[in-house]
Amino acid sequence: xxxxxxxxxxxxxxxxxxxxxxxxxxxxxxxxxxxxxxxxxxxxxxxxxxxxxxxxxxxxxxxxxxxxxxxxxxxxxxxxxxxxxxxxxxxxxxx
Numbered sequence: 001x002x003x004x005x006x007x008x009x010x011x012x013x014x015x016x017x018x019x020x021x022x023x024x025x026x027x028x029x030x031x032x033x034x035x036x037x038x039x040x041x042x043x044x045x046x047x048x049x050x051x052x053x054x055x056x057x058x059x060x061x062x063x064x065x066x067x068x069x070x071x072x073x074x075x076x077x078x079x080x081x082x083x084x085x086x087x088x089x090x091x092x093x094x095x
Contacts, residue, residue: 008075015071022065 037043 006074006078008079011071011075011078015068015075018064018068018071022061022068025064026061 037046
């Protein structure tokens with residue numbers, strides 16, 4: 001193999017798949033009510049655990065959304081590089 005290529009539409013398709021995964025997982029961040037466990041200390045501990053768990057989950061969702069954005073931007077960068085390369089070669093042919 002003498003070279004490589006990138007399919008911008010493939011990157012955009014991957015970005016849309018990742019975007020869909022983010023969209024369907026965002027609602028999963030709801031936390032359960034911990035006030036009815038019968039013990040105030042247990043309720044406080046469960047509440048702190050749920051908040052930490054939710055915070056970690058939201059960090060993962062945010063990072064995954066970042067992957068989606070990066071894939072889409074990469075597709076545009078590859079297209080721009082190809083277009084500029086074609087333009088430069090055409091301009092060089094006129095010398």
